[in-house]
Amino acid sequence: MAVSYHLLLLPAVLLLLVLPLASSSSAAGDHAALLALKGAVTGDPASVLSAWSSSDPDHCHWRGVTCHPASSAVAAIDLPAASLSGALPALLPPRLLRLDLSGNNFSGPIPAAFLASPTLRALNLTSNRLSGPIPFPPSSNSSSSSPPCPALAHLRLAGNFLVGEIPSAVAQCRSLRVIDVSRNVLEGAVPRALGRLAALRVLDVSRNSLTDRIPPELGNCRDLAVLVLTNLTSSPGDQPEFNAFLGGLPPEVVTNPALEILWAPRANFDGRLPRYRNGSCRLRAVNLGQNYIGGPVPKWLGECGDLAFLDLSSNSLEGSMPAELRIGCMRYLNVSQNLLSGPLLSPVEGKCSSPLIDDDDVIQYYEGLVGIALISNPFGSVLGDIGNAALHDFSNNGFSGVLPSLNLHLVGNYSYGLLLNGNMFNSTLSGGFFRFCKAASGVAVNLSGNQLSGSLDMLSSCTSLQSFEAGYNKFNGSISPGIGDLHLLRVLVLRANNLSGEIPVRFGDLAALEVLDLSKNSVAGILPSHLADASRLKVVMLDHNRLSGSIPPSFSELAQLSVFDVSFNNLSGDIPYLRHSADCGFFVGNPLLSRCLGPNASAPPSVSTDHQKWTQRLGGHMTKSKYLVVIIAASATALVSFVVAVLIFFVCERRKRAKIENFKKKMVVTFADAPAEINYDSIIQATSNFSIQNLIGTGGFGATYKAELAPGYLVAVKRLAMGRFQGLQQFDAEIATLGRIRHKNLVTLIGYHIGESDTFLIYNYLPGGNLESFIHEMGSRQVSWAEVYTIAMDVAQALAFLHGSCTPRIIHRDIKPSNILLDEDLNAYLSDFGLARLMEVTQTHATTDVAGTFGYVAPEYATTCRVSDKSDVYSFGVVLLELMSGKRSLDPSFSQFGDGFMIVSWGRMLMQEERTSEFFSPGLWDTSPKDRLTEMLKIAISCTSESLAVRLSMRQVAARLKQLRNEH
Template sequence: MACRTETLISLLLLLSLSLSLSSLPDDSAEKSALLRFKSSVSDPSGALSGWSDSPDSAACSFSGVTCDPSSGLIVALRVPDAGLAGGLPADLAGLAELRVLNLSSNRFLGSIPPSFSNFSSLETLDLSNNQLNGSVPRLLASFPKLQTLDLSFNRLGGLIPDEIGENCGNLERLDLSANFLVGGIPRTLGNCSKLRSLLLFSNLLDDVIPPELGGLRKMEVLDVSRNSLSGIVPPELGKCEELSVLVLSNPFNPMRHLDDSIYGGIDDCNYFQGGIPESVTRLRKLRVLWAPRATLEGEIPGSWGACESLEMVNLGQNLFTGEIPRALELCKNLRYLNLSSNKLTGWIHEKLPVPCMDVFDVSWNQLSGVIPKFLSDSCSSSPLLADGSSSEYYSFFRRSTLAGTSAPYFDSGGDDLVYHSFGRNNFTGNLPTLPISTDKYGEDSVYALLADGNSITGQLTDVLFGKCNGLKGLVANFSNNLISGVIPAEIGGICKSLLVLDAAGNRISGEIPKSFGALESLVRLDLSSNRLQSETPVSFGNLKGLNYLSLARNNLSGSIPAGLDSLPDLKMLDLSSNSFSGKIPSGLANLKNLSALLLDNNKLCGNIPSGFAQVLSLSAFNVSFNNLSGPLPLNASTIRCDSVIGNPLLQGCHVSSLSVPPADQQADGGNSPIYADSPPDSTPSGTSMSSSGFSSIEIASIASAAAIVSVLLALIAIYIYTRKCAPRFACRPSGRREVTIFTDIGVPITYESVVRATGSFNASNCIGSGGFGATYKAEVSPGVVVAIKRLSVGRFQQGVQQFHAEIKTLGRWRHPNLVTLIGYHVSESEMFLIYNYMPGGNLERFIQERSKRATDWRMLHKIALDVARALAYLHDHCVPRILHRDVKPSNILLDKDFNAFLSDFGLARLLGNSETHATTGVAGTFGYVAPEYAMTCRVSDKADVYSYGVVLLELISDKKALDPSFSSYGNGFNIVAWACMLLRQGRAREFFTEGLWDVGPHDDLVETLHLAVMCTVDSLSIRPTMKQVVQRLKQLQPPTC
């Protein structure tokens, strides 16, 4: 019996051991899956070199692998930023208990394998910053335990699946930003009750922000910027009690470090309706509210809750009206407030915590009163945005903002720059003392105070600069005000840290203090357009860091200080319109960085130093209207005849050269840079008229006759060119020469600078002409080029006041694919608009010259989408709605990267009822005008759709709208009829430009052709809207690799 018992016990022990062994994890299976993963990817950096198939090497010991200590199974695989490349292998699905998969910042391609649905225990999936394409997989609903999903910075397209919100009870972080996702934001995301961070920025999403997101009570960060969203900002977001960061729009590209050819077509603006709901501004934990350039309107909410957490608010470049809310005075932690470029009125109150703010910008509004002496209580010492995501947003926004302000003038590192801008308002009263708290002082702090473009009076007193020496640097811009008096004689001692002083366009008188030479930190000095007199101090030669000096349009006299030629960093020297005498210092030609030298309208004499012939950096040179003599420097490519006129004794330029552009410029349409032409060949200076034997009377007679003939020829040429390029009334009474500016481009633009930069609208600078007038290229400052559209005054029936109102309405609108209206001038005798200059020409020239470049379907698609977006914005987001009425290739401009921009928008509104725009009896151009518009003059957005359809047909074909090859088909046959004929006959392939069918996806090409034809059908109800065109083109987004 005992023997049987012992046998039974032995059997039980053996069975237990067997069961125990069978329950051990199959390490070999998981190891094999990892080794297959290794073999299927490229690993140039050897990140996986330690993964060995040796029997002594366990999978749990592999780098990046984590195993559960109790079960021994692999629960985490982390191999980020390792340079791995290839497709995501389906073999990884063999890791059935995987909880964390992080393969971010590698170079994985292809789509996410369906086999990943086996990861039922997955809690973190991070595949960000790769090159994955395809769509967001619907299998995400298979991950009930998922807490973090990050697929950002890839090339995923298509819709965000609704299934993403059907099984997301544990999801805390969802990041799908920086992809090519289209459609709307799924309303099902409102089911993700634990979601804390939702990042969808930089996609192609449209539709609206779903109000269901208000159900995410734990959400802390919401970023939907850089899409094409519209509608209202849902007040339901006010239910998100934990919301800390809300980003609705963002002009700063977070993908600037990535390939522009991939991400360059992503829109950077949402276009909302209405304003910011008060329910949002009352959120107690709100730290960052970022919504610039989002077409928001109405009044800024007056209630901001207790706002003890509020630190950053950016509502700039919108349409807000009313006053700055008094409630913001209670926001003691507010460090960043940007309300610039709105239509705000009223006063700034002294309790607003401006002295404690790193960034305060209320420029370009209609604020009035005095800039107050703010109550500078000590600033809050609470840490700013201490948590991770909020801190990242604060740093990025602050750094991006300051990079576009005064930062280029100095090197502060940006971290300790305090920037306060009150510019371009209606402020009055005396100059303010520096509104900066003592808590912001320090040897590492740089303070920028901008109050330009107001009606501020007072003097540049010691009080203004009294705090200067407590800073690392001071940037002060008080230009274009009513400041008078003299510059403090002690300025060099009381403000040694002065970096930038711009006091141009004031009434400052007296002498320039000699103590300026002690300002060794000075980088930029602009005292132009004042009433300064006497001589310029020689001590300027001590300013070794100076790179910009303008003393133009004063009453300065004496010689040009010799010390200026010892400033190695000097790039811009403008001493024009003074009474300087003596010679041009030859040492100026030794300044290797000098790009602009403007000495015109003085009393200088002697020769132009020969050394200027070798100054390759010089792009702007003007010594006209002095008393210079002698020959021009040989081979001086930067010296043009119109930059030396008014020097009767100067040799080398003929009279005809001063008025008539050279033949090569005539043929080129005036595209040459203003200062880039070489002077015409000149008669050698040694040649003497008297050596031919003529008497003095004969010489005088010949000279007089030659002068008369030359002048007559010049007048005839001027008449011909101005009739062609810039028709005008013969009589122009003088009027106010004010230029209204909508967009600050970093340099002042005045009526005089426009006239000077265009050579008084010289035909040599004309780059195009149309029904509204001629367009000129103008370099208003060294390296700063704009386009000036000089309008034909007689064509506009409105009065000056109505014209002002219409243009100001156009100046409000901003879109990435609209040419930026920088500013304008209007008077009874002169009208011109100032636009940003596009170096890539227009689409008409692009089409004509397409044979010079390889056919690129992605480029053509992008141009089509850019233009469609611009028209959709004009039709759907502008109030009142803007109809273009003359969409054609010549009105579509391109930059150097072939981004497309629509021009001449809104100008048709300025025409009287009897006026025409081009060659038809209505606004428009033959071949592009919708048939119903041409017959009835009935205006609608569908007429623009028709014109767009014709442009799209031209873009993808080798034909013009009214191509000569259509003549054999009879009258009335055009590109629309040709497209319809080829589609009916099944010959669509013949429509496309040479080579396009070979490189582009055939189905998408045919769909694009169908879309263009749909835009041109006779029935207005069948024609799509431009918003529908945009949506369809997004669905036809070509592959990115």
């Protein structure tokens, strides 16, 4: 019995002996893994890892290391922003739960062990210099095999140089809650397999080079709260946004009941937003600005009680604004630059719900995205505290009727900006319009460019008003002196109305006033000297009125005054000294004013006083004859002054307007060095003011002129046929992107100019003409295989670059022979790339005629009105068929085959009937390698397939053409 008892105790004793050995082995593994990490570090300027030593066995006390309770097993390594550099080791502590190496300078690939750990829950490698693909193992089809990353919940790899595609195998990590792979160089599509991640809360794929359609399977992620597909808000050093998706947003994704943040500005989306949705709505922030989305604004957005940020600007939305929207509860609403119309009804009233966000990841994205977006508030410099501002932007649509009566229900102390400019409102300014002034600590309003009328007396009721712009309307009557009570007012723009009366003396009480623009009205009376008591004035524009009397010398005391325009009035007397440069154009049109001697030439007050004393002293000793001589001389001087003033008007008017409007209308922005100076005047002179004698081509975007800026230095100037712009800032951003694009087969954009009368782009000049002329002349000259191949290869490489390697990637949308230019050696260069996008985003209303030229447009556009990179492929195929045959896409010879028959149908017919030799231009078949010609024809036919799936990509086209060159 005793022996049995001891035998029973033996396993327990052995277990007690083995456990310390196992623990010791585990500790040794942790110790080795930590030292492996230190050994991989090649730079540690702050000596963060100095205490990590093989001589110290207690690694649980090392900096950045956390161990499991009652154990020496490493649970976490936290070394963010430690300035560490080097490679990442392949070895991890066996029971590691969290690894945070964000904000360092680690480089090289991510070890596969990091994403195959059975225990790791959080991996944060954000903002390093890591490269290579994301190292997930291939997906396993075996149901019995365990996933390689069963515990991984947080995967943060943003801000590196990772390449390749987002692996579908990431869906094997079934516990994933956060995937952030933004700010990398990833390509391809968003994997459909991500729809299997039931626990996914955050997906951020912005700032990559992704394309294709957004998979509707993402709608299966029923906990998905944050979806960031593109992101235009950035910090210095951030990678630009290059994602450009195809098609529209799947309704399953948009109406996901868990979704709180949907962020996809300038993502290339088209289609429409879902008209209906079922179930609850938790949306807080939606940014779909700068896309191609059409249709109405969905009414169901009014059911989203938490919606505080909505940006649908710069799309093609139409119809009326839903009254169901809780505008008064929104901190940011932007529907500008659309096709919306009808009355802007007062929104529904109701209490705003503002439940707290209980998810740290959602809070982080909401505060980051929304906070940075508010910084771009157009009233930022006026309202001051942007962090607590609200903005509602309805500008540049077709809204009409009475001005809306908006009542805000936001909580806390905030400033408010309201933009209604560029519409067709035709009411008066009633007291109800300013209801929002009661709740806001500061208010900025823009009503410019409407058809508003009546008086401005109600302005004084908004005591929190800081900026009021209402130019180009029909307001009339005198300016209310009550405006002098608006002590917060910094900007007042009332130009181009029908205002009369005098300038209120009380304007001098506006201590905060910086900009005063009353130009182009019928304001009369004197210029009150008390106005100069508004000591912060920087811009005063009173031109084109009926002011009389002298210019008070008190304006010389305004230290910040940089623009003081009183031209075209009835002013008289001396021009006072101004502390900043005064353009003589600011004073023309006042015949009784003294002569303007140019910037800074007017004498300071002390000199004027001395001059007055001198003339008084001299006058006491004058004889009558001398006095007569002085009178005659003075009269002659006055006459000369008048003539000079008239001359100054013609010489200075253009320059004066440039300074006043701050548009720098004569400035030419250049992207490359040139052997001659390039400016507005040199372009006008070199094109003979865009004379028809200099015209070398016309197209859908405008006319092109040849200009010789210096002996032997020729450029091509494309004068754009553009309508009203959305804004200079967006034009500059778009064209600056095009200016950085360089490829050996793209026409180089040298510079540009934008103005009210002229907008043009400057390209390098190519003397070989265009491919359209080349094809037209093929019937009268022998064309070689080498010439055809070189042109085809050059264009294919240019398009492959635009679609796949260019940043951002560009869909041309108008590939045709006239947009392919040639040099003397018949090298080909693609032109007009990026202009379709540029024209759409920089005009008030998106155009619909930029999807190509008839005969070259892909068939899917006729049914879906959608363009993609495959649309360019189709157009390229048509051009290639023309190049080989010498016939045009819609050649008259095709009429014998019936209506709708074109070169694509002809080429396909000859291929099927094995009459390939009949397709090629005279002499080309007989003098060229027939197998290569036949293969090139097959490539062209593949490019023009009606099936998008069958149609090649331009990268594949370029690769197949390259094979033709290598074949012997």
